[in-house]
Amino acid sequence: MNLPKSDWVVIALLGKTRGNRGEVTALPLSDKPERFESLRQVYLRGHSDPPRYYAVEETWFHQGVLIFKFQGIDAISDAERLNRAEVCVPAAERVALEADEYFQSDLIGCEVIDRGSGRTIGRVTAWEEGAGPGLLVVDSRWLIPFARAICVEIDPAARRIAVDLPNGLEDVNLQ
Numbered sequence: 001m002n003l004p005k006s007d008w009v010v011i012a013l014l015g016k017t018r019g020n021r022g023e024v025t026a027l028p029l030s031d032k033p034e035r036f037e038s039l040r041q042v043y044l045r046g047h048s049d050p051p052r053y054y055a056v057e058e059t060w061f062h063q064g065v066l067i068f069k070f071q072g073i074d075a076i077s078d079a080e081r082l083n084r085a086e087v088c089v090p091a092a093e094r095v096a097l098e099a100d101e102y103f104q105s106d107l108i109g110c111e112v113i114d115r116g117s118g119r120t121i122g123r124v125t126a127w128e129e130g131a132g133p134g135l136l137v138v139d140s141r142w143l144i145p146f147a148r149a150i151c152v153e154i155d156p157a158a159r160r161i162a163v164d165l166p167n168g169l170e171d172v173n174l175q
Contacts, residue, residue, distance in 0.1 A: 008043070008051060009094050009105060011035065012066060012087040017080055022073035024082050026066040035095050036066060044085040051088050100148075104134070106156040107146075112138050115152060115162040124161070136161070144169070 015025040028036065036059045043051030055071040068087070073079055094103065104127040112121040122139035127146075129135075136144045136151070144150060144163060153162035 007091050008045070008088040009091050009103070010045075010086045010088050011042075012068075014044070014068065014082050014085045014087060016083060017076050018062075018065075018067055020076055022069065022075050022079040024068045024070075024073075024079045026068050026087060028066045030095070032095055033061065033066075043088045043090075044082060045088050046085055102154060102156060107136065107154075107161070110156060110159045110161045112136065112142075112144065112161050112163055115164050121163070 011030055012026040012028050015027060017023065018025050030036075039056045039059055041053065041055055044054050045051040054073075057069040057071045059069070060067055070082075073082070097103070107124050107127065110124045112124060113119065114121055121144075122142060124136050124138055125140050126137035127134055128137055128143065130145075133145045133147045136142075136146050138144055144165075150163055150166065150169075151161055152164050153160070155161070
């Protein structure tokens with residue numbers, strides 16, 4: 001499948017081999033573990049490779065670790081070649097979200113506006129995980145907690161996030 005990079009969603013990152021049947025550990029990038037239960041086909045992508053189709057024989061969690069078994073990958077040597085590959089699906093196959101849930105990838109590129117002043121703060125350029133809520137990285141210099149009390153209007157379709165910045169947050173970010 002030859003889709004532009006923006007039309008793919010990375011749902012996991014493959015890690016080391018597990019066992020001797022070609023199984024591979026993975027870091028899930030979804031907080032919905034049930035997302036992996038019905039997975040039957042995926043595309044694996046290296047850093048510069050176009051995604052390549054793989055049939056999923058089985059997925060399961062073992063002691064909290066996601067495991068993939070792909071059809072045709074039956075030996076450790078086969079599985080070792082998959083290390084660090086991205087597990088992708090076409091964006092059209094993303095799981096449905098609940099109200100007030102957002103895909104991180106849909107937030108990237110959104111304009112961030114201070115709701116009180118109407119001033120544009122910048123555009124979301126990345127997402128960072130932290131000990132608390134995730135952080136919107138705005139213009140590679142601002143870190144804004146992705147919390148309902150701060151991000152008060154979120155409209156990925158309009159590419160806009162309105163924020164109420166707590167006192168002092170701007171000063172911390174400008175240092």
